[in-house]
Amino acid sequence: xxxxILGAGAIGGYVGGRLHQGGADVTFLVRPARQxxxxxxxxxxxxxxxxxxxVKTVLEGGxxxxxxxxxxxxxxxxxxxxxxxxAPAVGANTTVVPLLNGMRHLDVLDAKFGxxxxxxxxxxxxxxxVDGTILHTSPFAAISFGERDGKPPRQAxxxxxxxxxxxxxxxxxxxxxxxxxxxxWIMLCSLAATNCLMRGSSGDILEADEGRTIVLETVDxxxxxxxxxxxxxxxxxxxxxxxFLTVKGSRFTASMxxxxxxxxxxxxxxxxxxxxxxxxxxxxxxxxxxxxxAHLQVYLARRARAG
Amino acid sequence: xxxxILGAGAVGGYWGARLHQAGIDVTFLLREKRAETVRxxxxxxxxxxxxxxxxxxxxVTKANxxxxxxxxxxxxxxxxxxxxxxxxAPAVGANTTIVPILNxxxxxxxxxxRFGxxxxxxxxxxxxxxxGxxxxxxxSGASGVSFGERDGKPPRAAxxxxxxxxxxxxxVGxxxxxxxxxxxxxWIMLGAIASMxxxxxGTVGDIMEADEGGAIMAEILEECRxxxxxxxxxxxxxxxxxxxxxxxxxxxxxxxxxxxxIEKGGAVEARSIVGDMLARARKFGVAxxxxxxxxAHLQTYEARRxxxxxx
Numbered sequence: 001x002x003x004x005i006l007g008a009g010a011i012g013g014y015v016g017g018r019l020h021q022g023g024a025d026v027t028f029l030v031r032p033a034r035q036x037x038x039x040x041x042x043x044x045x046x047x048x049x050x051x052x053x054x055v056k057t058v059l060e061g062g063x064x065x066x067x068x069x070x071x072x073x074x075x076x077x078x079x080x081x082x083x084x085x086x087a088p089a090v091g092a093n094t095t096v097v098p099l100l101n102g103m104r105h106l107d108v109l110d111a112k113f114g115x116x117x118x119x120x121x122x123x124x125x126x127x128x129x130v131d132g133t134i135l136h137t138s139p140f141a142a143i144s145f146g147e148r149d150g151k152p153p154r155q156a157x158x159x160x161x162x163x164x165x166x167x168x169x170x171x172x173x174x175x176x177x178x179x180x181x182x183x184x185w186i187m188l189c190s191l192a193a194t195n196c197l198m199r200g201s202s203g204d205i206l207e208a209d210e211g212r213t214i215v216l217e218t219v220d221x222x223x224x225x226x227x228x229x230x231x232x233x234x235x236x237x238x239x240x241x242x243x244f245l246t247v248k249g250s251r252f253t254a255s256m257x258x259x260x261x262x263x264x265x266x267x268x269x270x271x272x273x274x275x276x277x278x279x280x281x282x283x284x285x286x287x288x289x290x291x292x293x294a295h296l297q298v299y300l301a302r303r304a305r306a307g
Numbered sequence: 308x309x310x311x312i313l314g315a316g317a318v319g320g321y322w323g324a325r326l327h328q329a330g331i332d333v334t335f336l337l338r339e340k341r342a343e344t345v346r347x348x349x350x351x352x353x354x355x356x357x358x359x360x361x362x363x364x365x366x367v368t369k370a371n372x373x374x375x376x377x378x379x380x381x382x383x384x385x386x387x388x389x390x391x392x393x394x395x396a397p398a399v400g401a402n403t404t405i406v407p408i409l410n411x412x413x414x415x416x417x418x419x420x421r422f423g424x425x426x427x428x429x430x431x432x433x434x435x436x437x438x439g440x441x442x443x444x445x446x447s448g449a450s451g452v453s454f455g456e457r458d459g460k461p462p463r464a465a466x467x468x469x470x471x472x473x474x475x476x477x478x479v480g481x482x483x484x485x486x487x488x489x490x491x492x493x494w495i496m497l498g499a500i501a502s503m504x505x506x507x508x509g510t511v512g513d514i515m516e517a518d519e520g521g522a523i524m525a526e527i528l529e530e531c532r533x534x535x536x537x538x539x540x541x542x543x544x545x546x547x548x549x550x551x552x553x554x555x556x557x558x559x560x561x562x563x564x565x566x567x568x569i570e571k572g573g574a575v576e577a578r579s580i581v582g583d584m585l586a587r588a589r590k591f592g593v594a595x596x597x598x599x600x601x602x603a604h605l606q607t608y609e610a611r612r613x614x615x616x617x618x
Contacts, residue, residue, distance in 0.1 A: 197600070199508070200607040200616075207610030208603040251616075261618070291506075291600045294517040298509040301516030 001159035004029055004067040004089050006082055008038060008057070010127040011099060012073030013134045015143055015169055017044045020055055022167030027056040027064050029085060035059060037132045046136035048168060061089035068156045072098040072109075073123070076270035079105050083112055090117065095156045097121040097145050102185055102270035106148070119157060120177035121145035122184050128255075142170035146177035182231035186222040187241045189275045192254035193292035194218050194245070196266075196299075199257070203250040214288060215245050221286040225275055228282035260299055268296035308468035311336055311376040311398055313391055315345060317436035318408065319382025320444045322452060322478065324352045327364050329476035334365040334373050336394060342366045344442045353439070354446035370398035377465045380430070381407040381418075385579035388414050392421055399426065404465040406430040406454050410497055411579035412490065415457075428466060429486035430454035431493050437567065451479040453493075455486035491540035495531035496550045497563070498584045502527055502601030503554070504563040505575070505608075511559035521555045527597040528554060534584055537591035569608055572617045577605035 001024065005016040008028045020026040020042075030038065034057075041052040058064050067089050074082040079100070090096060090113055097119045098105055109118045122145075126138025143164065147153050153161075153173055161173035174180050191202070194215050198205045205211040219242055226232060233241070244252075259266045272293045279286045312323045313336045326333045327350075337345060349361035367373050376398050383391040388409065399405065399422055407414055408430045418427045431453050436446040452473060456462050462470075462482055470482035483489050500511070503524050507514050514520040532547055542550075553561060568575050581602045588595035611617055 197506070198604050198607040200611045204607045204611045204614075204616065205603070208606035210599055210603045211607065214600070214603055287596060288600075290519055291523065291597070294514075294519045294523055295507050297517035298507040298513045298520065302509045302513045305513075 001025070001068045001156060001163055002066075003027065003069050003071060003160070003163070004058075004061070004065070004086070005071045005073060006086055007073045008034055008042065008055075009073065010129040010134055011123050011125050012071065013042060013129065014044060014046075014125055014127045014136055014141065015071065015073070015099070015123065017042050017051065017053065017055070017134065018141075018167040018169045019163055020053060021051055022163060024163040024167065027058055027067070029061055029089070030057050030059065032059060042134070043132070044134045044136060046141075047139065048136070048141065061086045065089050066091040067094055069160050070094060070096045071121075072096060072100065074100070075265070076100050076102060076105055076267045077265055079108060083109070087112070093156075095119050095154065097157075097160070099123040099143060099145075100270070101188060101267055102274055103181060104270050104274045115148075118148075119145055119154075120148040120181055122177075122181055124171070124184065140170070141168075144171045144174045144177060144180050146174040146180075148178055150176065150178075179231050179233070182226040182229065183233045183237055183241075185271075185275070186219065186226055186233060187244070188254070189222050189271050189289070190215070190219045190241065190245060192256040193272050193289055195254045195257040196260055197288075197292040197295045199260070201251045201253045201257075202245050203248060203252075206246060206248055206250075212246055216242060218288040218292070219245065221279065221284070221289050222275060224284045225279040225282065225286070228284060229278065260296075263303060265303075266296060266299070268293065268300060272296060308332070308377045308465060308472055309375070310334070310378045310380060310469070310472070311370065311374070311395070312380045312382060313395055314382040315341060315350060315444075316382060317438055317444055317446070318432045318434045319380060320350060321352060321354070321434050321436055321446050321450065322380065322382070322432065323364065324350050324360070324362055324444070325357070325450070325476040325478055326472055327362050328357070328360070329472065331472045331476065334367055334376070336367055336370050336398070339368055341442070342368050348442070351441075351443035352446060353443055354436075355448065356446065356450060370395050374398045375400040376403055378469050379403060379405045381405060381409065381414075382432070383409065384574070385409050385411060385414060385576040386574050388417055392417070396421075402465075404428055404463060406466075406469070408432045408452070408454075409579070410576055411494055411583055413579045413583050424457075427457070428454055429457040429490055431486075431490055433480070433493070437564065453480045453483040453486060453489045455483040455489075457487060459484070459487075488540050488542070491535040491538065492542050492546050494580075494584070495528065495535050495542060495547075496554070497580055498531040498598070499524065499528040499550070500554055500561065501563040501565045501576075501580045502598060504566040505569060505577075505581075506601040506604035508566065508569070510562040510566075511554055511556055515555065515557050515559065523597055524554050525551060527601070530588060530593065530595040530598050531584060533593045534588050534591065534595070537593055538587065565605075572612060575605060575608065577602065577609060581605055
């Protein structure tokens with residue numbers, strides 16, 4: 001399987017780097033500055049082993065193709081420019097596997113490339129890029145992908161799964177990727193909304209009188225929205241999410257809070273705003289998400305006026 | 308009238324400076340460090356209203372120096388009330404009236420318990436400003452005060468004299484026959500703006516940029532209004548209308564000082580401004596979902612500050 005990865009940032013760099021290490025045919029579509037930086041090799045530091053390796057890079061999606069799979073690992077707010085960049089690489093037999101947060105991007109990609117070319121996918125990798133080096137800090141590094149209509153997977157995804165199995169990245173082909181997308185989104189939206197609205201880690205929030213209640217209500221708002229979409233994660237899945245968000249003393253935070261505190265762009269619309277929009281359509285009230293989204297919009301307004 | 312002011316921050320400092328300029332007998336009771344700065348530089352006030360001045364005001368660090376005092380103006384933050392009480396106690400004589408200008412209502416029970424209700428008047432300030440990096444008072448416009456008898460009786464001589472002193476000093480407001488209502492009117496405004504600027508981390512104008520920002524602001528003001536009404540102090544429609552207009556002004560530059568405190572990692576009056584409002588809402592069965600979020604935000608901030616986890 002011949003892979004093109006858009007971006008060699010934290011997620012794309014880590015996943016692509018591991019796939020390359022496992023012997024897959026990987027090319028990174030990057031900007032000139034990143035290509036320059038990668039001339040001496042892609043650097044990954046990880047508890048699973050540090051690597052420096054030469055990788056193939058291209059500046060245009062039309063170079064080096066055709067590709068069987070295009071892995072999209074941009075931030076959701078960069079989707080427009082990412083689509084423009086990969087478009088020349090998407091041929092008749094190419095499958096686009098987006099690893100973005102939320103679900104909104106799927107509609108945009110379907111409209112551009114046709115639903116049959118767009119698989120479902122997500123990443124669970126705790127990773128950051130610092131000075132061009134990819135720092136994998138958490139114990140988990142998994143991706144998940146599959147057919148959104150639940151049909152048997154196409155050849156390209158079966159081959160991608162085989163490449164993943166050889167790479168040391170966990171996960172792979174998923175029989176119900178749409179459910180997995182919702183499961184991740186419930187978790188991420190609850191965590192990001194509460195961490196950002198309260199500006200603290202889950203452990204800090206639990207110190208407030210109503211902190212625990214507010215966190216659990218927020219999970220429930222997301223849960224009901226998922227259930228209305230036909231993707232109820234079930235009691236066991238919910239217990240995992242609730243448990244993770246209510247660990248006393250936890251210093252774990254959503255990366256969105258770090259972005260907020262350093263004045264960076266945030267995926268407010270895709271992670272929180274779109275959840276509210278879907279809830280509203282289903283007649284589900286989301287007072288906690290409403291507050292969190294207002295907080296994020298205030299942040300963005302203030303950032304726009306550089307305050 | 309002989310006046311002692313505890314604290315020379317933006318509020319107490321500005322008020323005292325204007326009284327001093329008008330020739331009133333004012334003494335500041337300050338902590339050692341602040342006293343030293345004021346003794347060395349004078350009390351420096353920069354104001355669009357009065358220009359920039361450095362005043363050689365009287366300063367003491369112990370309350371039994373220079374007394375007895377007719378009026379003690381308490382201009383500390385709510386979280387410093389305990390140490391403020393200890394500081395002024397030696398200056399409180401049989402004929403002393405205490406005029407606290409703290410935010411909220413929680414301080415009254417503490418002061419009444421310590422000094423006796425009859426010694427404690429009601430009071431508040433509407434003075435805009437902050438302290439600059441060198442301890443100078445940067446005054447930013449508003450300069451009103453309000454004080455009076457909490458039981459609504461005719462005012463005692465000390466308050467009448469304080470009122471005359473304020474008039475002479477060009478401070479607007481002064482003696483208010485309905486100070487309890489005014490305390491609530493101020494608190495509902497402050498409860499709403501401090502909750503929102505604190506929990507949303509922005510100015511009124513920033514909050515208005517969020518789709519639901521104006522609606523949430525109006526709801527939280529309504530929560531505060533309903534608490535005041537339940538307490539027996541319903542603000543007039545005119546007062547509520549004016550507050551709502553100013554707190555939902557597109558592009559409004561208004562911001563609660565609590566946001567500045569949060570952003571410099573300082574202590575905040577979370578409990579006296581927001582927590583106590585929420586507690587009263589619960590007591591009366593007034594729904595206060597937005598105050599609940601705001602108080603949780605401020606408590607999260609305090610928890611994170613306490614563990615040294617800010618930045």
